[in-house]
Amino acid sequence: MKSDDSEKPLKVVGKPFRKVDARAKCTGQTKFADDIALPRMLYCRILRSHEPHAFIKRIDTSKALALPGVLAIITGKEMPIPYGILPVSQDEHALCIRKVRFIGDPVAAVAAIDEDVAFDAMNLIEVQYERLQTISSIEEAVTIDEPRIHEYGDGGNIHKKVSLEFGDVEEGFALADLIREDTFFYEGNTHLPMEQHAAVAYFDTDDKLTLWSSTQTPHYVHRALAKVLELPASHIRVIATPNGGGFGGKSDPFNHEIVVCKLSMITGRPVKVTLTREEVFYCHRGRHPVLMHVKTGVKKDGSITGMHFQSFLDGGGYGSYGVASTFYTGALQTVTYDIPRYKFQGVRCFTNKPPCGPKRGHGTPQPRYALEVHLDKIAEQLKLDPAEMRRQHLVKPNTVTANYLRIGSMGLGECLDKVVAGSGWKNKFSGWAQPNRKLPSGKGIGIACSSYICGAGLPIYWNSMPQSGVQLRLDRQGGVCVMCGSIDIGQGSDSILAYIVAEILGIDPFDIRVVTADTDLTPVDLGSYSSRVTLMTGNAAIQAAERAREFLVMAVAEKLGVPIENISLADRRAFDVENPEVGVSFAEAVVLAESKFGTIGTVGSYSPPPSPGKYKGAGVGPSPAYSYSAAVAEVDVDPSTGIVVVERIWIAHDIGQSINPVLVIGQVEGSVYMGLGEILMEEMAYRGNRNVVHKFPSMLEYKSPTTMEMCDVITYLIEDPDPNGPFGAKEVGQGPLLPVPPAVANAVYDAVGVRIDEVPITPEKVLKALREKQRGRAGRYGPNSVPQIDWPAPLRVQTPAEGGDGREMPHVAVHS
């Protein structure tokens, strides 16, 4: 979507402006949630379960209540209504009522005059538990039906089972020259935002509730508060404070947010909670551990005839986004390479561990890693160059995939060309004949591609309202205020609004006041997740600004006595394009418009186009546009220690159009960094006799890359504008993470000839695989099988190529 002043050269879009909040962030002036302090404010601490799975038999708060300085203590019975991010998984309570499901589940909360008193009081609360058997892994969850962690789901400890088949996959395998099957495991990991979650609530004397919180989704928090606290939503105001990093970890409505509201309602005073770093690990909602099996049929040239992908997700103790995560482990395989027949089966289990949810790439880095390593192995078997093989079989732009995802612009070919040329791939990749290596022993190079959505086609709760709204107010002195429910989590979404409005109104972005993420002041935007913000708020901002522009242009054209189409807005002026010196200042243009039309305010909104998929489950995967990335990694592996050093990554990203290239590159580099952490070291690991105690709930022991581990990154931006993006823009916040783990894994194989089919690639795994290889066995580390479970008969959908209409076929499928 473009401004209709489209002939005008871009003055703001595509330029490296500072962020509108850059100065505040570099001077310590940005107010994060924990920076808020209100008069008479109380402090909250939450008592969390040290039992992984147990009934709560008794809670005694009397000793804690007797402690001087304690003003209130609450337990679960005071908030009996459940909530959860997805309408189908309303399985959480602000404080547990009947049972606890993981170590860290909240049980009681204290409000006291300071944090020390609150902490002491918390330790005086006595809880008696009755232990239950724990479920700690996918394997246990699919075999142990009782006790059930939850009373809902697809039976036993299975939360959700999905089975979909697009076209006849067996027919595809029959057409293949080679059929290959592989099994992979991607360990869970966590967001680790530098800012710990914090929230301040104040239920004021007008009986209205305000919550300031470090949340990526103020609108969903607003809904959860109204539901659980049984207050009219109109009496609740949620203000999302700038997030000190999100990465998906602040996307659920959280128990601590509801708890401080309740404590403020009881005490009549402001109440603050700031989670400790350990508690942030318990909040989690991070990357699901996923076990995967992939079977692919290919022709000799590497073209895919059919694919069957199975994923097994360890969901932890609650639903969170898990149903969506499950679908996402099977949705986006089809949008990079042509897959004419595709079958997906996914299962998410409940286990007694912190709940998993969305982390950067939500449910897609795991299958992308599996797919791209699997393709590397196929390329080896076919003796094809893995870069060439990928290049030959790309999905075409403006097509619909077998699972009914509509592809718009598609710049992956150009991305591949850039990283292949830039990395010197042809001079470094030795082919599959190791004796004639081009790189020295221990050095290796690997390649992978990926794609990601630019926002989800459907909202989280079913409705036909816009996903994003923007409101603009023009002041007669030339001020412009843009209001939007979106929340800046560091990606620069506030700035994007200013840049786009500035571009259309012909003013400077720093002339604009941006007001965001305040449910009292700003129209709804669904939140900072699924890489939706630039595309959706950007399009809404374009609409609002175009409407404002129309008022200005009409008033100025009348004043100057020239046709409306002659008026251009640029350089803080409105002028006649045929006679540019004839015009008025922007502020005068607003005065003219306000004189003619009254107070100038406009709105814009955005709803994604409808998706062609109509089958049950078609809601996950559709997007207005898909971004594409390709990466080449160069590694140095020490065979005596197994240590993998990633020296450099070349990455090309199809951004459509940069709204601000500096911010785009920042997202690419940050994504590469996070992907590097996932492939080399980050893991949510558990220990103890029941394998449910978090092993590393600290920043020291949860290893993440420092400056010492971060690799060099060479970034190429591919600008192939997408018709659905604002000025053609697509996402960049998540997509560039995706090719990094598989590119590194493939490079490790090139370096030392072992396949590490389990993420992260730690030195121990490399050493074990090298030893296996020395013993003449397959040099491989990873899972060998997946659990056998009863899958439901797949929902059969005819593909577009078969003449399907996007709906499931009425009859029961033959294959299972």
Place this chain on the structure above:
Amino acid sequence: MKEKAHIKFRLNGESAEVAFAPHKTLLEVLREDLNLTGTKHGCELGECGTCTVLVDGRAILSCLFLGVDAEDREVKTVEGMAEGNQLHPLQDTFADLGAAQCGYCSPGFLLVAEELLKKNPKPNRDEIKDALSGNLCRCTGYIKIYEAVELAAARMRGEEMELPRESIFGRD
């Protein structure tokens, strides 16, 4: 209630006096008793570098430093980096290059970098990495931070240095 400790010290170039519970860390004293919330916390265990401030010109972790130990010392926080309305060159380059994404770790990085440039006005990339290795950033992948330190160092040495084109637009 507990008896309060009372200290006098220099804070961002001005004399300061503050009373606080004696077990409080400098981090807590700055944030809670002096309302200087520019100093952040990520772990309060000395693991992340986010709470870095300068004490007598040396970068320290304020979460591991008792408030009472600041007595008679010179403490500098991110709020003290700009001269009036004029940003410190590091603040300028962090802003220009997008080295502050969420901005939460930025105060710590800025102060460590300031200490580095005082000691070593022309650090190479490895020296910058080494100096910043105790600070975690989850947004940037550190690269924009290195570039911002290099650019600020050049400007502080009085050298002309353009913003590198590749770090803004990517490689051609």
